[in-house]
Amino acid sequence: EGDISIVYDSADMIVRYIKFAESRLNEKGLADTGLGDWVDPFAYENGKITAPLEVTSTLSLYDMAVKAQHLFNEACLESEAQIARTFAEKLRNAFRKHLISFPECTAAGDCQTSQAFAIDAGMFDACELPQARKKLVEIINKDGDVNTCGMLGIRHIYHALTNAGETDLAYKIVLDKSAIAIRYAL
DSSP, X not given: OOOOHHHHHXXXXXXXXXXXXXXXXXXXXXXXXXXXXXXXXXXXXXXXXXXXXXXXXXXXHHHHHHHHHHHHHHTXXXXXXXXXXXXXXXXXXXXXXXXXXXXXXXXXXXXXXHHHHHHHHTOSOTTTHHHHHHHHHHHHHHTTSOOOOOTTTHHHHHHHHHHXXXXXXXXXXXXXXXXXXXXXXX
């Protein structure tokens, strides 16, 4: 078993950050500050980052809250775990209400980053996952089977694809040597 003393040492700061982040949510209960999906390979051509800031910022906070809850549970810090759990639930509910189109199961932005990050973060219920995964493959195919994710999306797209059984597509994207892939990898 690992040394979890850092969790005890950091618990107060983590809870304070959760409360600060919660105080900065917009009127819909979503986060809308931060860098977004920076280094989006098509941002220059599109004039903007494809994935909406509300998507990437809310999902990043959600991911942090879920991890904080796990750490607090491991350290038997029940009240801190409850704070993290409540914040994560609030973010998930707001995300599902405002940033997912049902029944298509499409995350706002209709792009690789939004869809992959939402899938990987757990924004879709188990019964919705097949449709959400199908939508991710459709988006990738529409994009010419080329990665269009920035730094946030790239962390999630391959997990989302392999967990969906789409390892061949993930492999194809990784090995893509087309002019467009090389151009944006530089």
